Structures are given as C-alpha cells and as structure tokens.
Amino acid sequence: MARALKATAANSVGLFSRLHAPVQTVRAFSTSQPLDQVAGPVWNLGRLNHVAIAVPDLEKAAAFYKNILGAQVSEAVPLPEHGVSVVFVNLGNTKMELLHPLGSESPIAGFLQKNKAGGMHHICIEVDNINAAVMDLKKKKIRSLSEEVKIGAHGKPVIFLHPKDCGGVLVELEQA
Secondary structure, rough: OHHHHHHHHHHHHHHHHHHHHOOOOOOOOOOOOOOOOOOOOOOEEEEEEEEEEEOOOHHHHHHHHHHEEEOEOOEEEOOOOOOEEEEEEEEEOOOEEEEEEEOOOOHHHHHHOOOOEEEEEEEEEEOOHHHHHHHHHHHOOOOEEOOOOOOOOOOOOEEEOOEEEOOOEEEEEEEE
C-alpha cells in the first residue's frame, strides 16, 4: 500500500508540473500587430456607452424591456441617415439601443436576414479623443468600417471598428 501511495504521489507531481508548463496560446484576433500594445497617451478608453440589439419587432422588444423588466424606455426615434429606428433603454449604469431597419438597404436589415430572431449587433465604448484614437488604431492595423468619423445616434462623433480585428465583435467608439 505504501508503494502504491508513493507511486501515485510521484505520478501526481509529474502531472502537476506539466499543468504549470507554459501552454502555447492561439490568438483569435487577425491583426498583424502585437496585442500587448496599449493606447497611447493621447487618448483613453472610457466607459461602456451602450449595447445595441437588432430586433425584428421594435414595439414588441420595447414593450418587453418596459412592461416586463421595468426599464425606462424611450419612444422609437427614426434615424434615416443611419437606416434605423432606435429605442433607447436606460439601465442606470449604461444603455441598450434596440435597432430596427428603416428599409431594405439598412445594415440592420442584412443582420436580421442572417439572424431572424435578432441579437446583439455591437457594443459602444466611449473615448476621450476619437480622432487620436482613430489615428492610433490605424497605425496598429485595426480597420474601421468607414474612412472617417461620422455623427452617431447620440449626436456625437463615432466610428465602427471591423469585427475581424476585434475578436468577432463590432465595436463602436464614441466621443465622450
């Protein structure tokens, strides 16, 4: 019995040491730049501004958040320049945007064709200097979906970063 315990202990030590050996990791990001680069001193990432959800039925989705969950929900706001109608859901520490397409040319219409029940479309993070952020991210080979910053649904400058460079997530940066 003592030999069996010693053998088990020896095997455990060998297994334990293998568990602490460095493991090669696979990066899911498709950027050619090292991921340990951090934002330069000219801009800083801020708080999560909102999570945007594409919905096939805007009234039904707004009623769910208002009547079932008790959230503060705005009226639907058509934003033809963005091709969407949006309902803002206030969550206290952040917001949700419920997005519904205005016409078949809307990017949200394409999203809903692929995701019939709707789903998370993008996240929005505030930055303190959007122009500096855009220049810095271009240097780091992070692509954006447009060449220039545009005015977003909140009336502030925004830019969308390519999901293939952001771990599969469409990221909107918004001037704080």
